[in-house]
Amino acid sequence: MKRLLFLAGLFLSMTAGAQAPVPQIPFDSVPDVLKLPKDLYLGEVSGIAVNSKGHLMVFSRGNTMGPAYAAAAAQLLEFDANGKYLREIGKNLYAWSFAHAVRIDKDDNIWAADKGSDIVVKFSPEGKVLMVLGRKQEASDKETGPLEHPKPPLPAENGRFRQVTDVTWDAAGNSYISDGYINARIAKVDRNGQWVKSWGVPGSAPGEFNTPHSIASDAQGNIYVADRGNRRIQVFDGDGKLLRSFSIDVPFDHSVVPVIGNPLDPEAKAGTFSPGAPWAICITPLPNQVLYAADAYPGRIYKMTLDGRVLGTVGEGGRQLKQFGWVHEIACPSENTLYVAELLNWRVQKLLLHPR
Numbered sequence: 001m002k003r004l005l006f007l008a009g010l011f012l013s014m015t016a017g018a019q020a021p022v023p024q025i026p027f028d029s030v031p032d033v034l035k036l037p038k039d040l041y042l043g044e045v046s047g048i049a050v051n052s053k054g055h056l057m058v059f060s061r062g063n064t065m066g067p068a069y070a071a072a073a074a075q076l077l078e079f080d081a082n083g084k085y086l087r088e089i090g091k092n093l094y095a096w097s098f099a100h101a102v103r104i105d106k107d108d109n110i111w112a113a114d115k116g117s118d119i120v121v122k123f124s125p126e127g128k129v130l131m132v133l134g135r136k137q138e139a140s141d142k143e144t145g146p147l148e149h150p151k152p153p154l155p156a157e158n159g160r161f162r163q164v165t166d167v168t169w170d171a172a173g174n175s176y177i178s179d180g181y182i183n184a185r186i187a188k189v190d191r192n193g194q195w196v197k198s199w200g201v202p203g204s205a206p207g208e209f210n211t212p213h214s215i216a217s218d219a220q221g222n223i224y225v226a227d228r229g230n231r232r233i234q235v236f237d238g239d240g241k242l243l244r245s246f247s248i249d250v251p252f253d254h255s256v257v258p259v260i261g262n263p264l265d266p267e268a269k270a271g272t273f274s275p276g277a278p279w280a281i282c283i284t285p286l287p288n289q290v291l292y293a294a295d296a297y298p299g300r301i302y303k304m305t306l307d308g309r310v311l312g313t314v315g316e317g318g319r320q321l322k323q324f325g326w327v328h329e330i331a332c333p334s335e336n337t338l339y340v341a342e343l344l345n346w347r348v349q350k351l352l353l354h355p356r
Contacts, residue, residue: 022250023356025303025312029321030350033339034058034083041346043073047102048341048348049110050333051125054081057089057110058341058348059102059329070146074099074114089127095119095136101166101214101329111167113177118161120177131193133177134161149182153202156183158195166214170221170238178212178225186212186225186240199240204230204270207242211272214329216283216291218306224291226278231270233278233293233308246308248276248293256298259317259325259344264297273297282330282338290335294327301327301340301351312355314338319345 034056036042047059061073074096076089089110090096097116104110109130110123122131137144147162156162156179165180173191185200186209200209210229217223222243223236234245252275254266261273268274278293283306290311291304299317301324304310315324325344332338336353 022310023312025314026354026356027314027322028352028354030352031321032083033350034079034348035085037085040077040085042348043075044099044343044346045328045341045348046099046343047112047329048331048339049102049104049329050331050339051104051108051110053108054333055079055086056081056083056331056339056348057102057104059099059112060346061099072097072116074112074116076102076110076112087127089123090121090129093121093129095121095132097136100164103167105169111175113164113166115163115165115181118164120161120164120167120175133175133189133193134159134164147182151202153182153184156185156198158198161187165212168215168217168223170217170223171219172221174238176215176217176223176238178215180209180212184209184212186215186223186236188238188240197240199236206245207234207236207240209234210270213279214281216281218283218289219286222306224281224283224306226281226293228272228277228279229270231268231274231277233281233291235306244307248278248295248302248304248308248310250276250300250302250310250313252298252300256317258297259299259319276302280327280330280340282332284332284335288335292330292332292338294324294330294340296326299324299327301330301338303353303355314351314353321349324349 042060043062049057056079058077063075064073078086100115101113108125117136120133161179163181165178175189177187184202185198187198188196213228214226232247235243280294282292294301301314303312329341338351
């Protein structure tokens with residue numbers, strides 16, 4: 001009976017104008033993809049990236065130092081293509097506070113965005129600090145502490161971030177940084193670190209943001225922003241002109257419960273945990289670029305064209321292999337190989353997709 005009701009719901013959703021049902025993409029999850037040495041543990045894995053050698057950079061909220069509240073929680077680890085542990089990058093780095101995302105540019109430089117320190121750090125492939133964007137609060141100041149979220153927010157300042165989330169680039173080497181939780185904007189910085197411009201303010205109108213949480217770019221230099229709180233992906237050119245916007249509307253069984261938390265509204269059209277709200281996005285390399293996005297509820301990964309048409313879904317929420325607990329970042333070195341970083345399950349999964 002439940003199955004019949006679910007199919008009836010799908011039909012009603014289709015006739016109401018939602019996207020037609022899309023296929024579930026068969027896939028495997030590689031067991032024990034990371035070989036951690038003795039006494040080294042991952043915390044919440046917030047970031048994952050792959051370099052040209054197939055090495056994995058894992059940004060984890062492990063190595064927690066300090067009290068339970070406001071502890072420093074960030075550790076950047078490198079593994080080879082077979083998952084063998086190689087090294088820790090930036091041990092005891094001044095920027096480390098609360099890990100959020102890690103990306104690798106075309107030259108294999110490693111970029112880490114730390115939400116707690118409001119800093120983006122560029123490392124060479126060897127692990128040398130090459131550039132620092134943003135600035136941490138001064139420990140000596142009496143008012144130093146967790147950032148407030150006033151409404152309306154305080155005016156943004158060039159060169160500074162407030163709870164930064166992610167970074168991507170164009171072919172000219174310009175960086176685009178999602179200045180996420182408070183400033184709710186995109187910052188553009190040139191290859192030398194000079195501030196160029198920013199666009200966006202908090203809000204829900206076209207070109208505005210409610211937690212720009214993840215960011216990616218395509219081969220044409222268009223910038224894709226996971227506007228998580230507004231449950232949409234907005235696409236801009238390199239100067240901030242809005243090109244298009246789309247949402248992920250794929251029917252699902254409304255009896256699905258969240259991996260953690262109270263039951264949610266399956267019809268919600270906004271908010272962090274609304275169905276289809278993009279937590280993480282990734283665009284595959286040429287010649288065939290597709291977009292992958294992940295939500296927290298119902299906890300799936302979506303394969304999409306660059307104009308937002310959903311081609312298939314991958315997985316479901318849960319705690320076992322082939323299930324996901326809050327995918328926070330996706331690395332997609334090819335169309336059918338994905339690495340996903342999970343917060344709730346403290347792990348990285350390597351997914352091998354087998355589209356029919």
